[in-house]
Amino acid sequence: MLEELKEVSFEQPVMVYKHSTRCGISSMMLSRLERNYDLEQDALRCYFLDLIKYRNLSEQLAEAFGVRHESPQVMLIRNGKAVYHASHGDIDLTTIKEFLGL
Numbered sequence: 697m698l699e700e701l702k703e704v705s706f707e708q709p710v711m712v713y714k715h716s717t718r719c720g721i722s723s724m725m726l727s728r729l730e731r732n733y734d735l736e737q738d739a740l741r742c743y744f745l746d747l748i749k750y751r752n753l754s755e756q757l758a759e760a761f762g763v764r765h766e767s768p769q770v771m772l773i774r775n776g777k778a779v780y781h782a783s784h785g786d787i788d789l790t791t792i793k794e795f796l797g798l
Contacts, residue, residue, distance in 0.1 A: 722768035
């Protein structure tokens with residue numbers, strides 16, 4: 697999956713939402729993000745990462761992109777590099793749109 701994220705990010709920006717299914721804050725932030733999501737389908741490729749099932753992948757992402765693991769967390773990847781990341785209450789679609797130039 698890591699290589700796929702990098703490859704896709706050269707064609708289209710990628711957003712990874714790292715979610716703990718055991719965390720109320722993570723569920724609340726995911727719900728807020730989904731309620732406000734109004735981007736065109738081709739504006740952003742979105743991935744959902746279940747941290748309970750795929751914790752090792754989250755750690756690989758942190759290492760590959762130089763972003764400390766947090767949960768919940770959003771990472772925006774463009775041209776093979778993390779250009780934005782936020783966690784907890786800082787996860788905000790308006791800011792993500794700004795990084796996308798929308």
